[in-house]
Amino acid sequence: MYGTGLAKGLLLTMRHFVESYVDDIRYGFRKYHHATDNFGIRQGTKTKGVITVQYPDEKVAVPERFRFVPFLIIEDEDHPTRAGKDWCTSCGICAKVCPPQCIWIVRGNDPNTGRPVPEPEAFFIDIDICMNCGYCAEYCPFDAIKMDHDYELASYDRTTHHIHDKEKLSKPNSYWRSIAPTRAYEEMLARGTWEHKDAAKEARRGAASPRRSAPRPAVEQPAASAPAKSEATGPAEANAAPAPTAEGATPWTEDEAKREERRRKALERKARRAAQRGQ
Amino acid sequence: MDNPGLAPEKRLDATTVEEAIAYLRLEYADVVSTDDREGYQGLIVDSKRLVQIARVIHDDLGFDYLSSATAVDYLGAGDQMEMVYHAYRTSGGGALVFKAQTDREKAEIPSLTSIWRGADFQEREAWDLMGIRFPGHPNLKRILMWEGFHGHPLRKDWREAYYEEDQKPFDNRWPGGHVHRAEEKNVFGKNVTYPPDIDLGRLMDSSETAVYQSLGLGVDVERIMDKDGFETNELVVNMGPHHPSTHGVFRMVLTVDGETVTSLEPVMGYLHRNHEKIGERNTYLHNIPFTDRLDYISSMGNNHGYVLAVEQLMSLGRKYNPPTYRCEALRVLMVELSRIVNHLWAIGFWLNDIGAFFTPVLYFVQERERILDFFEAVAGSRMMCNYMRFGGLFGDLPERLKSVSNLTNDRVRDYNTMQFLTEMINERIPRTIDDLERLLTQNEILIERSVGVGVLSREDAINYSAAGPLLRGSGVDYDIRRADPYSIYPELDFDVAVEAEGDMYARYRVRVTELRESVRILKQILPRLEATAGESIWADGKPGAYAPRVPHGEAYGRVENGKGELGYYVVSAGGRGGSSNPWRYHVRAPSFINLTPMGIMSRGYKVADIVGILGSIDIVLGETDR
Amino acid sequence: MEVNLQELNKTEFPVPAELENNIAITSLSELYNWGRRNSLWPMLFGLACCAIEMIATAASRFDFSRFGFEVMRATPRQADLMIVSGTVTKKMVVPIVRLYNQMPEPKYVMAMGACASGGGPFKEGYNVVSGMDKYLPVDVYVPGCPPTPQALLHGMIALQRKIDGQSIANGDDVPWYGVGTAEPTPVPVLGPDIIDPRQMDMIRRQAEAAATDIASIGIRELPAATQMVAARVTADAAAESETSPVSQDALSFVLPTGAAPWAEAEDIREKRKLRALARKALRATRRAAAAEEE
Ligand code: SF4
Numbered sequence A: 001m002y003g004t005g006l007a008k009g010l011l012l013t014m015r016h017f018v019e020s021y022v023d024d025i026r027y028g029f030r031k032y033h034h035a036t037d038n039f040g041i042r043q044g045t046k047t048k049g050v051i052t053v054q055y056p057d058e059k060v061a062v063p064e065r066f067r068f069v070p071f072l073i074i075e076d077e078d079h080p081t082r083a084g085k086d087w088c089t090s091c092g093i094c095a096k097v098c099p100p101q102c103i104w105i106v107r108g109n110d111p112n113t114g115r116p117v118p119e120p121e122a123f124f125i126d127i128d129i130c131m132n133c134g135y136c137a138e139y140c141p142f143d144a145i146k147m148d149h150d151y152e153l154a155s156y157d158r159t160t161h162h163i164h165d166k167e168k169l170s171k172p173n174s175y176w177r178s179i180a181p182t183r184a185y186e187e188m189l190a191r192g193t194w195e196h197k198d199a200a201k202e203a204r205r206g207a208a209s210p211r212r213s214a215p216r217p218a219v220e221q222p223a224a225s226a227p228a229k230s231e232a233t234g235p236a237e238a239n240a241a242p243a244p245t246a247e248g249a250t251p252w253t254e255d256e257a258k259r260e261e262r263r264r265k266a267l268e269r270k271a272r273r274a275a276q277r278g279q
Numbered sequence B: 001m002d003n004p005g006l007a008p009e010k011r012l013d014a015t016t017v018e019e020a021i022a023y024l025r026l027e028y029a030d031v032v033s034t035d036d037r038e039g040y041q042g043l044i045v046d047s048k049r050l051v052q053i054a055r056v057i058h059d060d061l062g063f064d065y066l067s068s069a070t071a072v073d074y075l076g077a078g079d080q081m082e083m084v085y086h087a088y089r090t091s092g093g094g095a096l097v098f099k100a101q102t103d104r105e106k107a108e109i110p111s112l113t114s115i116w117r118g119a120d121f122q123e124r125e126a127w128d129l130m131g132i133r134f135p136g137h138p139n140l141k142r143i144l145m146w147e148g149f150h151g152h153p154l155r156k157d158w159r160e161a162y163y164e165e166d167q168k169p170f171d172n173r174w175p176g177g178h179v180h181r182a183e184e185k186n187v188f189g190k191n192v193t194y195p196p197d198i199d200l201g202r203l204m205d206s207s208e209t210a211v212y213q214s215l216g217l218g219v220d221v222e223r224i225m226d227k228d229g230f231e232t233n234e235l236v237v238n239m240g241p242h243h244p245s246t247h248g249v250f251r252m253v254l255t256v257d258g259e260t261v262t263s264l265e266p267v268m269g270y271l272h273r274n275h276e277k278i279g280e281r282n283t284y285l286h287n288i289p290f291t292d293r294l295d296y297i298s299s300m301g302n303n304h305g306y307v308l309a310v311e312q313l314m315s316l317g318r319k320y321n322p323p324t325y326r327c328e329a330l331r332v333l334m335v336e337l338s339r340i341v342n343h344l345w346a347i348g349f350w351l352n353d354i355g356a357f358f359t360p361v362l363y364f365v366q367e368r369e370r371i372l373d374f375f376e377a378v379a380g381s382r383m384m385c386n387y388m389r390f391g392g393l394f395g396d397l398p399e400r401l402k403s404v405s406n407l408t409n410d411r412v413r414d415y416n417t418m419q420f421l422t423e424m425i426n427e428r429i430p431r432t433i434d435d436l437e438r439l440l441t442q443n444e445i446l447i448e449r450s451v452g453v454g455v456l457s458r459e460d461a462i463n464y465s466a467a468g469p470l471l472r473g474s475g476v477d478y479d480i481r482r483a484d485p486y487s488i489y490p491e492l493d494f495d496v497a498v499e500a501e502g503d504m505y506a507r508y509r510v511r512v513t514e515l516r517e518s519v520r521i522l523k524q525i526l527p528r529l530e531a532t533a534g535e536s537i538w539a540d541g542k543p544g545a546y547a548p549r550v551p552h553g554e555a556y557g558r559v560e561n562g563k564g565e566l567g568y569y570v571v572s573a574g575g576r577g578g579s580s581n582p583w584r585y586h587v588r589a590p591s592f593i594n595l596t597p598m599g600i601m602s603r604g605y606k607v608a609d610i611v612g613i614l615g616s617i618d619i620v621l622g623e624t625d626r
Numbered sequence C: 001m002e003v004n005l006q007e008l009n010k011t012e013f014p015v016p017a018e019l020e021n022n023i024a025i026t027s028l029s030e031l032y033n034w035g036r037r038n039s040l041w042p043m044l045f046g047l048a049c050c051a052i053e054m055i056a057t058a059a060s061r062f063d064f065s066r067f068g069f070e071v072m073r074a075t076p077r078q079a080d081l082m083i084v085s086g087t088v089t090k091k092m093v094v095p096i097v098r099l100y101n102q103m104p105e106p107k108y109v110m111a112m113g114a115c116a117s118g119g120g121p122f123k124e125g126y127n128v129v130s131g132m133d134k135y136l137p138v139d140v141y142v143p144g145c146p147p148t149p150q151a152l153l154h155g156m157i158a159l160q161r162k163i164d165g166q167s168i169a170n171g172d173d174v175p176w177y178g179v180g181t182a183e184p185t186p187v188p189v190l191g192p193d194i195i196d197p198r199q200m201d202m203i204r205r206q207a208e209a210a211a212t213d214i215a216s217i218g219i220r221e222l223p224a225a226t227q228m229v230a231a232r233v234t235a236d237a238a239a240e241s242e243t244s245p246v247s248q249d250a251l252s253f254v255l256p257t258g259a260a261p262w263a264e265a266e267d268i269r270e271k272r273k274l275r276a277l278a279r280k281a282l283r284a285t286r287r288a289a290a291a292e293e294e
């Protein structure tokens, strides 16, 4: 009969409409409460309704492999020997594999000898060209450049904001471990140590002479167990990894504070290293 | 199409490709020779008698489907221009590759549009980008750039405004990489160069008039004369390039008589991003993420075609490890998932075009998001997957599709990968397809809008080199996964979707069937993934090099992508050790070539049907314009 | 609505003493901004890959209509916001500028993705425009290739914040209430290469220079000449930006890196306020002078 097809379709739309609200009823007022596990279900394969993510009050967390713009890893502040030091050795591979060629690296040179030192003097990524392909992170032999998960980068002015220099690119190793614990763990296995390759080598060399053997294992032990634990306990643990923020604070204020903090740290680091160089 | 004149025991159109080549060599020894350059294949035909030989290839030998026709500039390596044609039989089998060469300065090769109409746009592209003239072509105008643009950009000696070096990686990035923006180095602060003889006083924007002229209209658009000089009531209507139903920045110039379309001229190039020029500067590896941006709805399929082409080339060399079984299975998994995404998107937006505004799209996007979540967790990005590598993949499936909280208010999800996949493939996607059918297949309005509209006959579909659902919707049983199989498709059990009617509804039904067949394939992939769990995705256990050397030669890798046959023609012209950058990198884009029959498909239908017909072809502009 | 005059009068702008009780400018601005920012209708037009993510953002999972980006209008006449979602090619920039000119004020431009912001991965291509801001004033840049739907939403919220930071008391913020008709952005011409009419003079000079063989047009070969010309270009650009409406504070204001964009809005607002004060003072002196003359 003419019209049955239409009616069937309309029934289906009706069903979709109702299904979206079944979910609301199921969770009641706790729908957007972050403590319940309902988000995973609502955004998973099980849900039937059409459900909106209430950005910015709730955000879909990104998976570990997610790639946005790259960042450089530097050693944590509390690292005993290499605090604030770059992991990057300015080998230039990332600049070579970068498809749109948006990485610029100035290789560091020892001011006294003029020989290259394994540390970049300057490092730039033009995020107006970067295609977020992840090659730099994939092919970096020192695990020194990684893809960031922070996608909230909108700005009013690209001339000053969109070429990321080394200061803006640098983030501590612990940050990488917090945003991608599993991958950091896999990389550790591949490297054989939580330390930077060179540092590990040096430490091995140092271990022969008794002077510098102490710090390495002390760092390695707790760090090695952390991601293993988070694997076992699942999302709750991972959720807790970055510093939790006070509930109710708007994301912008928080974000800004975080960035402010990061900047301050970077400046401090810089100052300290300048002082070290000066010595 | 048998051949009474020659009548050997075996019919000519049933010979193998090798036999066909031998036959041509024998019969036309004076104008046909084998291409014996290292790693090359096929025949070189004297361009003076190209049309005659092509007719033999088409009529007698039965290679009725011209897949790709493209030009290569051999500057410094013979200094000639070369047109490369890949012809296939719709009954299946490999390619008959033939080439015609011409001088660089006065490049001229006879047009083959009289034999394969599908050569139309491809020859126009070769004229536009390479500057080869095609005598006999009915409308040899620029197609991607505008009329009046200076030079033919794909020629090897043509340099763009931001030219730095011939090949990447550029030297000034490391070790002395002082950052600059390219526009800062250009006097005009923009991506432009002007020929020294530019005369601003007599500057005219000729790009528009050219478009109208190619329709047979005078420059004066107000008064339209038909061919005999009578004034008619026809009206020229421009749709696009920012029309909401042209699926991007595509433009059609219609001549309408009342509501009826009398002629239609597709105008494209509004998203011409110079993919091929950049691709020739890039290294082989650099091109993979660029292929993502061709058909950005199904980037996995684009990756696949390109890695197949380069793997073909690499297999010519000594050190080559074919991908492992698990790698192939993962590739097929990804490609079929993107086919589902692609068809859902295509059907959704086609419905938008014919009036079912946004309800179906919203349902399908909801499903697409689930699949994209999977891509994001596995490959790192929702759309630009950049997942495949030569001889392998970016990475194996992660054990869990887990997200990690990183920003404030982040909500975390955590699923078991295989369980997620199983649920998607066994429950969610089939359910969506059922819903789709229930919503649409019997819908009376849909049927009335689409049955008998936009008809493309079987002969035309083949002759115009239509591909994918457009070809199969016209009753041609041609699916590259079956006709010229690659990867592990031979061992998978699925049917090729064919509908004979050739109208919009037939294409819709082909897509729905393909959705179901994709699910069927995915269901076979799941046990294969489980069986190979733990196996490496790399033949030698470790990821490939970042700068592979590719041996000298040419390759044409083609896959059945959601939109149709996606082919990559890659030429490697390295020295003895091979090359690290392709000499020529050409994309045979289904969305581009499928537009060739757009004109004949829409003639005689109403303006409101045109958007539907375009939607039923399913184009994506990233690929059309490249 | 209960109107607390005392509250309304608490404006950041200097109010002459005699008008103190009649002015409610802050709140009016707020109302005005509230209206503008919650009904930003984007134009329904996509350019490239980023457009797909824009559609995904418009779809039910992310749904930007929650922020008042309610309806996408296919006609520029009904749109407030142009989301430049993808690669801008030379061929396409012509219609884009035309569309922009057809949009009624107040209008905003958002550059979505690396391509629209600064050229993106295809920047080196011969047909690609290195950023929408080469032709149109851009309000918000959303980096990423493509920006995920959430990144786009973040950019939209950033735009709303920017609007929040504006005031109707400030002529620079609401140029559309100025005198006379607004100048349309000149539409580029497709010649041998794309020609921006604003650059005609410079191109002519270059052509003349080429004719007299001082410099060829492919400037890269002549670094010395380039510098000379480049200096002139910068001077030109500076002179141009003096007069053109494009030169918003956001473009000339150099900020410390790393701050959230709304923090900049604060700064910009601060600067605007200072300028408003200065203008007011100027006007006051003029008035005083006029009065004296009388
Ligand atoms: S590849 Fe890694 S170590 Fe080498 S320059 Fe790049 S970031 Fe530094």
Ligand code: SF4
Binding pocket: A070, A094, A097, A098, A099, A100, A101, A102, A103, A125, A129, A130, A131, A132, A133, A134, A135, A136, A137
């Ligand atoms: S992500 Fe890709 S484009 Fe971006 S800097 Fe790394 S290699 Fe270059």
Ligand code: SF4
Binding pocket: A131, B293, C048, C049, C050, C051, C085, C086, C087, C112, C113, C114, C115, C116, C120, C121, C144, C145, C146, C147
């Ligand atoms: S920024 Fe990336 S995703 Fe967006 S249009 Fe450009 S290439 Fe495509």
